[in-house]
Amino acid sequence: MQIKIKTKLSLGLGFLFAVIILVGTVGAVYIHRIATESKEILKDNYVSIQQTKAMLQSIDSFDGDTLTFMHSFERSLKRQEHNITEIGEKEYTEELRDEFIALKRTHLSPIKITKLKKILYKITDLNLQAILRKNNQAQATAERVLTYIGIIGGVCFLIVFTFIINFPGYIANPIKRLTESIKQIADKNYHERIHFKSNDEFGELADAFNSMAKKLEHYESSNLAKIMFEKTRIDTIINNMKDAIIGIDEQRIILFVNIQAEQLLGLNEKDIVGMYAPDIAVKNDLMRLLLGADTSVAPIKIFADGKESYFTKENIAIVSDDKPIGKVILLKNITEFQELDLAKTNFIATISHELKTPIASIKLSSKLLEDSRVGELNEEQKQLIQHIKDDSESLLKITSEVLNMAQVETGRIQLNLQKVDAKEIIDYAIDAMKFQADQKEIELQLEIEEKLPKVNADLEKNAWVMVNLLSNAIRYSPENEKIKIAVHKKSGFVEFSVQDFGKGIDPKYQDKIFDKFFQIPGNNKNGTGIGLAIAKEFIIAQNGQIGLKSELGSGTTFFFQLPVA
Numbered sequence: 001m002q003i004k005i006k007t008k009l010s011l012g013l014g015f016l017f018a019v020i021i022l023v024g025t026v027g028a029v030y031i032h033r034i035a036t037e038s039k040e041i042l043k044d045n046y047v048s049i050q051q052t053k054a055m056l057q058s059i060d061s062f063d064g065d066t067l068t069f070m071h072s073f074e075r076s077l078k079r080q081e082h083n084i085t086e087i088g089e090k091e092y093t094e095e096l097r098d099e100f101i102a103l104k105r106t107h108l109s110p111i112k113i114t115k116l117k118k119i120l121y122k123i124t125d126l127n128l129q130a131i132l133r134k135n136n137q138a139q140a141t142a143e144r145v146l147t148y149i150g151i152i153g154g155v156c157f158l159i160v161f162t163f164i165i166n167f168p169g170y171i172a173n174p175i176k177r178l179t180e181s182i183k184q185i186a187d188k189n190y191h192e193r194i195h196f197k198s199n200d201e202f203g204e205l206a207d208a209f210n211s212m213a214k215k216l217e218h219y220e221s222s223n224l225a226k227i228m229f230e231k232t233r234i235d236t237i238i239n240n241m242k243d244a245i246i247g248i249d250e251q252r253i254i255l256f257v258n259i260q261a262e263q264l265l266g267l268n269e270k271d272i273v274g275m276y277a278p279d280i281a282v283k284n285d286l287m288r289l290l291l292g293a294d295t296s297v298a299p300i301k302i303f304a305d306g307k308e309s310y311f312t313k314e315n316i317a318i319v320s321d322d323k324p325i326g327k328v329i330l331l332k333n334i335t336e337f338q339e340l341d342l343a344k345t346n347f348i349a350t351i352s353h354e355l356k357t358p359i360a361s362i363k364l365s366s367k368l369l370e371d372s373r374v375g376e377l378n379e380e381q382k383q384l385i386q387h388i389k390d391d392s393e394s395l396l397k398i399t400s401e402v403l404n405m406a407q408v409e410t411g412r413i414q415l416n417l418q419k420v421d422a423k424e425i426i427d428y429a430i431d432a433m434k435f436q437a438d439q440k441e442i443e444l445q446l447e448i449e450e451k452l453p454k455v456n457a458d459l460e461k462n463a464w465v466m467v468n469l470l471s472n473a474i475r476y477s478p479e480n481e482k483i484k485i486a487v488h489k490k491s492g493f494v495e496f497s498v499q500d501f502g503k504g505i506d507p508k509y510q511d512k513i514f515d516k517f518f519q520i521p522g523n524n525k526n527g528t529g530i531g532l533a534i535a536k537e538f539i540i541a542q543n544g545q546i547g548l549k550s551e552l553g554s555g556t557t558f559f560f561q562l563p564v565a
Contacts, residue, residue, distance in 0.1 A: 015163065019156045026152055030145035045127040045134070048089065051080040052124045059113055066108060073100065080123070086130045092123045174202040181209060190217035244311070244331035246290065250324055252277045264302055264311075264331065290329050299334060309335040363392045415461070415541060419454040419565040422487050422494050428459075429466035430485070436474050443482040452487060455494045455562040457542050462562065465535040466496060469558045472531070473500040476556075493544070493561035501555040510550060535560070 054076040062069045077093075077100060084090045096119045103112040174196055184192040190213055194206040235256070238245055244261040248254055254272050262269055265286055272280060281288035286302065290313065299310040316328040366388045369377065377385065430444060437444055473483045477500045484499040505513065505520065512518050514536045517529040539546040539560045550556035 016160060019160055023149070023153055023156055027145075027149055030141070030148065045085065045131045047083045048080060048085070048127040049124055049131075051076045051083065052120045052127075055080075056117065056120050059117060062108075069108075070104065086126055089123060089126055092119055092126065095119055096123070174205075178205065178209065181213075185213060185216065242333065244333075246329040246331075247326065248277055248329065249326040252291075254280070255326065261331070264304060290331075300331070304333075307335075309333060311335075359392055359395050363389065366392065415458045417456055417458055417542065420457045420459045420462070421454055422452050422496070423448060424459060425457075425462050425466050425496065426485060426487060428463040429470050432463075432467050433470045433474060436471070437483070440474060440477070440479045440481075442474055442477055442479070445482055445484045447484065447486040449488045452489060452494060454565045456565040457544075457562045458538075461538045462496075462542075465538055465560060466498070468531045468535050469498040469560075472558070473498050473502075473556075476500060476502045478502065489564075490561065492564055494564060495559055495561045497557055497559035499555060499557040504552040504554055505548070505550040505556050506552060507550075510548060513548060514546070 055073055058069055058072040058076065077097065081093055081097070084093055096116065099112060099115050099119060103109065103116065106112055177194060177196075181192050181194050192213055193210050196202045196206040238256065238258045241258060242260065244264050245256075245258045246254065246261050247256040254275055254277050257265070257269055257272050262272070265272070265284055267280070267284065277287065277291055281291050289300065299312055302309055302311055310333075311331040312334055314330040314332065316330060317324060318326045318328065366385050369385050370382075426446065426448065430446070434444070470483070470485070477483060481501055483501075484497075486495075486497045486499070488495050488497075509518075509520050513520075514532050516533040518533075519529040536546050539562070542562060544560055544562045546558075546560040548556060548558045
């Protein structure tokens with residue numbers, strides 16, 4: 001028969017209640033019995049002693065008043081005759097009555113009075129003996145009660161103690177066993193089973209748990225082969241990719257590397273997988289470079305395939321449920337493209353250099369044509385000569401910028417670093433751009449902090465950067481406006497800034513303004529879009545920083561910082 005846990009709990013609590021009722025009932029019965037016996041002692045014997053005492057007092061207090069004596073003695077004697085409880089007490093009482101009658105006949109004879117006293121003493125002694133006997137019986141009863149209650153209490157205590165020790169375990173042990181088994185399942189130990197001998201709810205729970213574990217085990221075993229197959233296929237795909245791939249979890253433990261990554265690192269897979277990546281980086285320069293912060297977008301130069309090769313690094317973050325669980329480092333071989341780009345850059349540099357000579361000749365020829373010694377020119381001819389000069393100047397500027405960009409792209413920026421006074425850079429730029437500013441009636445306001453330290457920089461290239469920023473500011477400023485040029489010291493750097501009050505730059509274009517060949521859409525100003533890109537490379541090459549601040553309708557501030565010498 002299946003008994004529910006609720007029923008078992010009710011039975012257990014009912015048993016404890018029954019034990020309490022039993023002990024209480026036994027104690028109450030015997031206490032009542034003791035009380036009854038004590039009451040009988042007082043009722044039966046104490047009254048007799050009181051009456052005999054009263055009769056003795058009547059005799060002792062006799063003062064010659066016979067009538068009072070007789071009345072008092074008679075009253076006490078009648079009470080005694082109605083309270084005969086002990087064996088022999090009746091005979092003594094009857095004898096007392098006879099002697100009392102005889103006393104009245106003999107007119108209170110002293111001999112008769114003495115006999116009365118003796119009989120009263122016998123009745124008193126008889127009741128005292130009865131009291132003593134009944135008191136002993138009451139004590140014996142009390143001792144038996146204590147013994148019985150002690151035995152019953154001891155037995156009940158043992159039973160209740162055993163119940164308290166064992167019954168909670170009956171509830172707690174299956175729960176503890178179930179908790180341990182659930183932890184095993186959580187640790188993917190699907191072989192775990194629970195076996196309870198009871199047929200109550202715990203038995204049903206064990207059956208349900210075992211059924212669940214069995215299904216999980218079946219699911220795990222049926223999917224394990226599929227998972228292993230998919231893993232093998234993914235490993236094959238990764239190993240056959242031409243790009244080097246390294247997988248790292250959120251604890252920076254290396255999960256996998258493909259063959260290409262092994263070759264670049266110069267390590268075997270068994271020496272890498274499962275290791276803490278920073279530990280590998282301690283002895284491997286390439287791993288240290290790959291784990292470093294992505295502060296540069298320049299290609300990584302690695303000796304591979306018997307020659308210097310170029311790779312781009314890409315970090316792919318792996319996220320699950322909005323929580324990062326690792327990343328994949330991808331090294332893409334761009335050596336072929338880098339070689340083509342280098343050839344293109346060299347070609348452009350060569351062509352640009354070759355163009356500078358004929359452009360200079362054109363400028364010289366146009367200047368000679370303007371000389372009156374060669375001959376007078378009419379207005380139309382002068383205009384044509386001016387156009388030739390403007391176009392030559394523009395072409396020369398473009399050629400210079402292309403040459404600078406070629407120098408940047410080849411990584412051959414030649415720097416002449418020295419301690420330079422910041423004011424020299426500003427003066428050079430203002431002198432170069434003063435004429436253009438005057439043409440648009442633009443006021444150049446200069447603000448230089450006193451006692452500026454010198455900077456560790458290339459004077460010529462920083463002057464070129466300052467000229468470029470100032471030229472852009474003049475180009476995009478309306479006439480009769482002002483441009484503010486400022487130089488201040490700022491936490492280990494000296495900051496140069498050029499602020500115009502034009503229409504400003506839309507925020508969506510600000511992060512692209514230093515990209516090569518980028519021009520703001522709708523801008524009708526002439527330009528190649530590479531001046532700011534070159535300026536950025538020049539400043540970064542000198543361990544400096546460059547940036548801008550702009551708001552539409554409020555103008556733009558370009559700034560760059562150079563380290564203090």
